[in-house]
Amino acid sequence: MSIKVIIMDVDGTLTNTNKVITPLTKQTLLKAEEQGAILILASGRPTSGLLDIAKELEMHKHHGLLVSYNGSKVIDCETMETLFNQALSVEEGKAVLEHMKKFDKVRPMIDKGEYMYVNNVYDNMIMFNGAPFDVIQYESRGGKFKLCEIDDLAEFVDFELNKILTTSDPEYLQSHYEEMMEPFRDKLSCMFTGPFYFEFTAPGIDKAKALDTVLIPMGYKKEEMIAFGDGHNDASMVNYAGIGVAMANAVQDLKDIADEVTLSNDEDGIAVTLEKYMN
Structure with a gap:
C-alpha cells in the first residue's frame, strides 16, 4: 500500500507525555517525507501552536499542511497561505460567550493575533488528576500568546473566531457540557477535545471536513492516507482516512x-505503525 x-493529531499522539517528539518518531517522519509523503498536523491547537513542530519536522520543505483550531483552518507550511478557513461569525461567537456566563466555573478563552483573551488571568487553576493545574498558562504558552483580560468577552468580540475554547475541572465539564451546548446543539460543532477542554467551532467543522476540502482537489485519495489520533475530536479523521489508527493511550x-x-x-x-506501511 502506498501511503x-x-x-497526525499532536498532543497525546505525535508528542509524548513531555510534549516532545521522540527521536525515532521524528526520524521515521523525516524519512517518510524524503520518500514523497506529506505530513499534516491536525490539532485543536491554534496555528501559532503548531509552527515550531512543523519546523522541527521540516514540513515547509515538503508541502506539509497545518490543520488548526480543530479543522477550522488549514495553512500551507511552504507558502503560509490559508487554504481553508471557516470561523464562527461575530453573532455566533457572541451568543456562545454570553451563554457561558451562566456557568461560574467555566473559563472561556479566545484568541486574535498575538493575544489570548480571558476574563481573569489569575483565575487560572483547575484540578486535573488530583492536582492543581494552571490551564491558562498552559494554553497561552502552548499557543505562544500574550494574555489580555477582558471583563465581558461577549461584548468585546467584534471579529470572527476560529474557535471558542472553554475549560474547567473535568468533573464539572462532564456534569454541565450538555447544558453548555444545548442552545447550539444543531447550530455549531461542540465537542470535548480533552478532559478539561470543551470547544465550539463553526457548523459542520471537524478535522475530516478540512482534510476533504483541501486534499481531494490536490489529487490525493483517501486510500493513500493514514491518520493517527487519541481523542474524541480525532474520530472524524480516523474514520476518513484509508487507515485510521488509535494510539494505545486513546479514549x-x-x-x-x-x-x-x-x-x-x-x-x-x-513510528511502529508507519514502518509496516512505508517502504
Whole structure:
C-alpha cells in the first residue's frame, strides 16, 4: 500500500507525555517525507501552536499542511497561505460567550493575533488528576500568546473566531457540557477535545471536513492516507482516512472505530505503525 499522506493529531499522539517528539518518531517522519509523503498536523491547537513542530519536522520543505483550531483552518507550511478557513461569525461567537456566563466555573478563552483573551488571568487553576493545574498558562504558552483580560468577552468580540475554547475541572465539564451546548446543539460543532477542554467551532467543522476540502482537489485519495489520533475530536479523521489508527493511550471510543490500535505516544506508536506501511 502506498501511503502519500500522514495525518497526525499532536498532543497525546505525535508528542509524548513531555510534549516532545521522540527521536525515532521524528526520524521515521523525516524519512517518510524524503520518500514523497506529506505530513499534516491536525490539532485543536491554534496555528501559532503548531509552527515550531512543523519546523522541527521540516514540513515547509515538503508541502506539509497545518490543520488548526480543530479543522477550522488549514495553512500551507511552504507558502503560509490559508487554504481553508471557516470561523464562527461575530453573532455566533457572541451568543456562545454570553451563554457561558451562566456557568461560574467555566473559563472561556479566545484568541486574535498575538493575544489570548480571558476574563481573569489569575483565575487560572483547575484540578486535573488530583492536582492543581494552571490551564491558562498552559494554553497561552502552548499557543505562544500574550494574555489580555477582558471583563465581558461577549461584548468585546467584534471579529470572527476560529474557535471558542472553554475549560474547567473535568468533573464539572462532564456534569454541565450538555447544558453548555444545548442552545447550539444543531447550530455549531461542540465537542470535548480533552478532559478539561470543551470547544465550539463553526457548523459542520471537524478535522475530516478540512482534510476533504483541501486534499481531494490536490489529487490525493483517501486510500493513500493514514491518520493517527487519541481523542474524541480525532474520530472524524480516523474514520476518513484509508487507515485510521488509535494510539494505545486513546479514549476507548476512538479505539472502537479505528482500523487498528498502535502503541502509545510514549512508545513511538506512530513510528511502529508507519514502518509496516512505508517502504
